[in-house]
Amino acid sequence: MVPSSIRGPARSWPWGSVWLGLVPYALLPPAGVLGLQAWRSQSTGALRLGVSIGAVGLVAIVVVFHRLALADTRRLHRIRTVAAERLARLNADLTVANARLGELAVTDSLTGVANHRATVEAVDHEIERAERYAHPFALLVLDVDHFKAVNDAYGHAAGDESLRELCEVVEGCLRSGDTLGRWGGEEFIIVMPELVGHDAFAAAERVRAAVDRHRFGSGGGSHLTCSIGLACYPTDATGRDQLIALADGALYTAKRLGRNKVCSAIGSRLLPPMPALAPRDGHRTGDGRADAALTGTVEALVSLVAARDQYTGQHTQDVGGLAHRVALARGMTAPEAQMIGLAGRLYDIGKVALPDA
Template identity: 40%
Template sequence: MKYRELIFLVVVPLAAVALLLVDVLVWSPSWYGDTERNLRNFLVPSVITLFGVLAYLVLERREDKRRERELQETNQRLLESEARLQELAITDPLTGVFNRRQFYDNLQAEFRRARRYSRPLSLLLVDIDHFKQINDEYGHIKGDQVLAAVAVILSNEIRGIDVLARFGGEEFVVMLPETSAEAADVVGEKLRRTIESSELPDGIETGLNISVGVASLTETMESEEELVQAADAAMYEAKQKGRNRVSRQPTTRLDPVRDHHLRGA
C-alpha cells in the first residue's frame, strides 16, 4: 500500500475516532443524556472521514490520469521504436532505399501477380561505371556520398508504384510493374541520361555514368530469380559493349557467373 493511501484509509479514520473518544471521555462526561452533543460527536468524525475519503479519491483520480499519460507515452515510444526497427530491417542504411531482402519480397509478390493475370513486368539492373576508381581516388566516404546521391536521383525519376533497392555494392535494381520491355528501355535510357548530367558531391570531378540492364517477364520464366538473372545478363552485356549504355536481356541464356573485375570497374 502506498504512503498516501495509508494516510487516507487508516490515519484519517483513526484520527476521527480519536476526536470522538476525546470529546466523549474528556469534554462530555454526560454523553448519554445529551442528544445534541451525541449527534455532533457522530457527525464530526463522519464528516472528517468523508472528506478524507473524497480527498483520497480525487488524488487517486489524478494519479490514474498521470499513469495513463505515462502509459500512452510509453506505448507511443514502443510503436516508434518498432517502426524504426521495421524500417531498419527493410532499408539500406546508407542510401535509405529498400535493401536486397525487401526487394525480393516485393518482387516475389509482383512476379506472382503478373504471371497470374498475364501482366507485364520489367526490371532494371543499374551499375555505376568505374565506381572502384572513385573509391580509390576520392576515398570511401566520397564513394558513399556518390551512392547516396545516385539513390536520390533514381528515386526522383521513377513512379510511385516502382520499387527501387540497393542490390549490392554499387548496383541498384528497379522493379517496374505494368511496364513492357520497350517502355522499360525508355525508363532505363532516361535514368542513364539523368545520371550522366547530374552534379556529383563536392570534390569529385570524375564524370558519373551507369550501365543499365533491362529484362522483362516472359512466358518461359518460372521464377523471379530468372528475371533477375536476365537483367544481370543484360547489364553485363552493357559493360562489355563499353559501359554508359542500356542493354536489353539477351535472347540466349548467359552463364550467370560474371567477371567481377569487369563489373566492379
C-alpha cells in the same frame, strides 16, 4: 459460471454513483431520530445533553470521514491520470520505435533505399501479382561504371556519398509504384510494374541519361555513368532467379559494349561467352590481352546485333558455328578455326545501323 471477460462489462445502475456517495451519511438519520427522541422524552437534562453531544459527534465523525475519503479519492484519481498519460507516452514511443525497427529491417543503412531482403520480397510480390492478375513488369539491374576508381581517387567516404546521390537521381526518374533496391556494392535493382518492351527500355534509358547528366558532389563535381540490364516478366523469364540472371547478363552485355548503355535480355540469352583463343603450333596467336580484346570486340558487336534484332542475332550465332565446323572439316587447326568462327559471327553486322552517338 461464465467469466466476466466473456460476459462483457457489467451494467452499472444509473443512480449507483449517487447512492454510493450517500453511504457515509447512512447513520445520520438514526442519530437525528435518537436526538429527537431524547429531547421529547422525560429524560433528565444530563441524558439529553449526552445524547445530543453523541449525535453531533457522530455527525461530525461521518462528515470528516467522508471528506477524507473524497480527498483520498481525488489523490488516487490524479495518480491514475498521471499514470495513464505516462502510459500513453510510453505506448507512443514504443509505436515509433517499432516503426523505426520495421523500417531498418527493410532499408539499406547507407542509401536509404530498399535493402537486399526487401528487394527480393518486392520481386516476389510482383511475380505473384503478375501471375494472379496477368500484369507484367520490368526488372532493371543497374551498376555504376568504374566505381572502384571513385573510391581509389577520392576515398570510400566520397564513394558512399556518390551512391547516396545516385539513388536520389534514380528515384527522381521513377514512378510512385516503382521499387529501387540496393542489391550489393554499387549494383542496384529497379522493379517497374506494368512496363515491358519499348516502354521498359525507354524508362531504363531515362534513368541512364539522368545519371549521365548529373554532376556528383564527390571530387568537386565528378562524372559517373551507369550500365543497365533489362529483363521482363513473363516474356523473358518465369521465375525470380532466372529473371535476375537474365537482367544481369544484359548488364554484362552493356559493359562489353562500352558501358553507359542499356541492354535488354535478348542478347545475353542468345549468345554464350566466346572461348579464349587457343595457341597455334605451341605459340600464342598474339599477346593475351590482344586476344581477349579481339574476342571481346566481336562479342560486343554480335551482342549489339542480337539486342537490335532477335532473329538476326540467332542467325549470326548459327553462321559463326557453321564457319567454325567447316574450318575444322577443311583440316584447319583449332586456332585457325576459331578465327574463322569469329569472322563468321560478323557476317550480319552490316544489317544493323550503328547509332551516331
